[in-house]
Amino acid sequence: MAAxxxxxxxxxxASEIxxxxxVAAQTREVTAPDISxxxxxxxxDIGDALDQLPTPTIIQEHS
Incomplete structure (x- = not known):
């Protein structure tokens, strides 16, 4: 499924998420390993999706 x-x-x-x-997974590693x-x-999965995004192009204006 896509979102x-x-x-x-x-x-x-997205990187902060x-x-x-x-961090949340690490805190629940012992008490709730399945959720962790x-x-x-x-x-x-989110990190992999971010890695697949194209690199932004920076356009510099000459003045």
Whole structure:
């Protein structure tokens, strides 16, 4: 299943979500290993999707 996320901060916001999921997964590793594994997988899936995005092109104006 695919999903569309609209984030005002763009990929920066998505990167923060990935980091938060990984931190949360680490805190639940002992008490809820199944949830921890799920959150870690979601973080990796989002990270992989971010890696597939094209590199932004920077256009410089000459003045």
């Amino acid at each position: 569309v996320l609209r984030l005002p901060g763009g990929t920066r916001d 990935v980091e938060a999921l990984l 594994a799920r959150w870690r997988q979601i973080a990796h």
